[in-house]
Amino acid sequence: MIKTNNIRDLTTIKEGLDALKLFSDDSLEVIHITLSEGEIIKEHKNNVDVVFYVLEGKGELVVEGEKYHIEKGSCLEVKRELNRSWENVNGLPLCLLAIKKMK
Numbered sequence: 001m002i003k004t005n006n007i008r009d010l011t012t013i014k015e016g017l018d019a020l021k022l023f024s025d026d027s028l029e030v031i032h033i034t035l036s037e038g039e040i041i042k043e044h045k046n047n048v049d050v051v052f053y054v055l056e057g058k059g060e061l062v063v064e065g066e067k068y069h070i071e072k073g074s075c076l077e078v079k080r081e082l083n084r085s086w087e088n089v090n091g092l093p094l095c096l097l098a099i100k101k102m103k
Contacts, residue, residue, distance in 0.1 A: 017041065022097075029100040035059065035088040043085040049101045051077045057094035060087045 005022050013021050018034040035041070035057075043062070052061070058071045062085045063078055069089075070076070078084050088094040 019098075025102075027101070027103050029102055031098040031100070033086075033096050033098055035086060035094040037088055037091050037093075039088050039094075041086040043083050045081050045083055046078075046100065047080055049077060049080050051075065051099040051101070053097045053099070055095040055097065057088065057092050058090040059094040059096070060089050061085070062087075 003023070013019050013031065018036075020032045021029065022032050023030040033041075052070075052075070054070055054072050054074045056072055058069070061068045061070050061076070061078075062083075064082050064084075068076070086094075086096075
């Protein structure tokens with residue numbers, strides 16, 4: 001069986017953040033995030049490993065105080081329990097997928 005979602009039909013999962021849950025099951029969660037120019041996701045930790053894939057734009061990812069300049073086409077993994085934050089450092093929207101490995 002095929003399970004489908006259309007991004008236009010989803011609602012944000014967190015107030016004040018353009019984040020849409022595209023898929024979720026026991027082992028995986030896929031979230032589409034869009035950050036406007038200068039928008040920040042404050043430092044936080046996740047209790048699961050997260051793979052990020054940048055669809056559009058440029059951003060700055062800070063992991064445990066170390067800055068990474070990330071752009072379209074970049075794919076990276078941030079291990080669980082590490083402090084991380086995102087900032088859009090470009091004049092265009094920063095769009096990325098956050099793929100959470102739930103197990």
